[in-house]
Amino acid sequence: MPIPQNAPLINRRLLRDDVYHRLRDAIVDGTFAPGEQLRDVDLAAWLGVSRTPVREALLRLAEAGLVAAQPGRSTTVTSLTERGVREARDVVAAMHQLAVREAVAGLTEADLDTMRAANARFRAAIADADVEAALAADDELHAVPVAVAANRALSTVLDQFTPVLRRAERLRFSSLNASASADRHDELIRACAERDVARAERIAFGTWSTLPPVE
Known part of the structure; x- marks a missing residue:
């Protein structure tokens, strides 16, 4: 079938930012405690999104120092130092x-x-x-x-x-x-x-x- 030319675009950036803010706020307010392991599959199910925006959000959170990510292993919430x-x-x-x-x-x-x-x-x-x-x-x-x-x-x-x-x-x-x-x-x-x-x-x-x- 032909691809519709007038279909509205999904705002991927809005979704990505929303996931990031939800996870960030959950860390800041203590929903996710220091040392807690975060699994992208569990977070995706919790937020009702795919794993891709969750993974992107975790990378941003790592850059901010809110989580410590070890590629291929685990991501954990950091402690305040x-x-x-x-x-x-x-x-x-x-x-x-x-x-x-x-x-x-x-x-x-x-x-x-x-x-x-x-x-x-x-x-x-x-x-x-x-x-x-x-x-x-x-x-x-x-x-x-x-x-x-x-x-x-x-x-x-x-x-x-x-x-x-x-x-x-x-x-x-x-x-x-x-x-x-x-x-x-x-x-x-x-x-x-x-x-x-x-x-x-x-x-x-x-x-x-x-x-x-x-x-």
């Missing part, structure tokens, strides 16, 4: 510093209001000891300058290394010192509103470079 967190932290902090530097001049009042509202939710989540809500609000706040900066290379680096920090951040957001993060958010928003680029990027870098060491 002080060195791994420190390396990811330094890269992510530098990327957020760059994002703020590029974004401050273009931030609108609506953007600043979005950041303020996110920080209000962040404070409320910390008070309620709701780590998931705190992380979601933190993501929304920091996503504003990243989006305004519109730097694809920067976004790619953050997508790769931020998940490593998210695992460590659960320790910080569960601690009594978590409110200090909300205070730094307030300082960042004020600096952005005042168009003080130097101060804003210093605060942005400091916010991400103060993650606790892994015990």
Whole structure:
């Protein structure tokens, strides 16, 4: 039979990215524990996809340091290490510093209001000891300058290394010192509103470079 010429294309990239994000989130939230072995056939059945996007996702997760892959043998979830967190932290902090530097001049009042509202939710989540809500609000706040900066290379680096920090951040957001993060958010928003680029990027870098060491 002739091949139809007007059939809609399957968005392979969307499927690949969705599988990657599902597996990444399952590692970050602890669904898959450190040391747990991940089999592509089991993951494919769980997600209802073929093994190909799962294998591609596992390769990306290995590049981010979330899994350790041994070709032809096994793939396991890595444990958090002080060195791994420190390396990811330094890269992510530098990327957020760059994002703020590029974004401050273009931030609108609506953007600043979005950041303020996110920080209000962040404070409320910390008070309620709701780590998931705190992380979601933190993501929304920091996503504003990243989006305004519109730097694809920067976004790619953050997508790769931020998940490593998210695992460590659960320790910080569960601690009594978590409110200090909300205070730094307030300082960042004020600096952005005042168009003080130097101060804003210093605060942005400091916010991400103060993650606790892994015990």
